[in-house]
Amino acid sequence: MTVDLFIPCLVDQFYPQTGINMVKVLKAAGVQVQYNPVQTCCGQAPYLNGYWEEAKVIGEKFIGAFNDENYVVGPSASCVAFVRNHYDKLFYNSGLHLEYKKLKKRIFELSDFLVSILGVVDFKAVLEEKAVLHSECSGSNRYGLSDQPLKLMKNVEGLQLLDISAGERSCGFQGLGPRQLDNIAERLLKVYCQKVMDVGASTIIVVDPSCMLNFNTYIQKQKLPLKVMHIADVLSSGN
Known part of the structure; x- marks a missing residue:
């Protein structure tokens, strides 16, 4: 199994070692890890501050960065929850609606993925x-x-x-x-x-x-x- 690595902004900027350790953990669980360097923010920060249009632009890039069929795993429950729960508000009845729906089923927080998917x-x-x-x-x-x-x-x-x-x-x-x-x-x-x-x-x-x-x-x-x-x-x- 190959998973796509989602590195949130705070991990990228403040806790890069946590991202490295997540890779170690996933590999220890027996999966291959790939990282798409074009990924950026999920859009949660601007969304929560009322900048929905800016969040939508960021979200479009996020969806494009994870447009394969792999599981997407991230070390942040809040970021993954934002993608699952709020992209529907940003992309409902848009050209990316179906892509978002597919991503919603594939994106997981780290501990949930390890326990619920990999066992x-x-x-x-x-x-x-x-x-x-x-x-x-x-x-x-x-x-x-x-x-x-x-x-x-x-x-x-x-x-x-x-x-x-x-x-x-x-x-x-x-x-x-x-x-x-x-x-x-x-x-x-x-x-x-x-x-x-x-x-x-x-x-x-x-x-x-x-x-x-x-x-x-x-x-x-x-x-x-x-x-x-x-x-x-x-x-x-x-x-």
């Missing part, structure tokens, strides 16, 4: 950490992730997963959060990070680079004894 949950990863697995709101509410990330993390040797309040799902990012709702976002981050430290965890594991960036920005600003890891980084650890 692979153990990558012989080793990570001696006490961590909280962040059940982020976009992944749960918009993409539909359930226990796929947990199934993968349960097989990481040395990793101790700790629980915080089941109601804590938002890091405050939400596309507009850090820029236009910064006071609310910072309060959410403060509460979340304090709960992580209260249970004795030192690491927050995420499935989305937007959460990763938001957590890291706050943690560095407040000089907290925490670190953030993407699930791809965890699965490639120790190998």
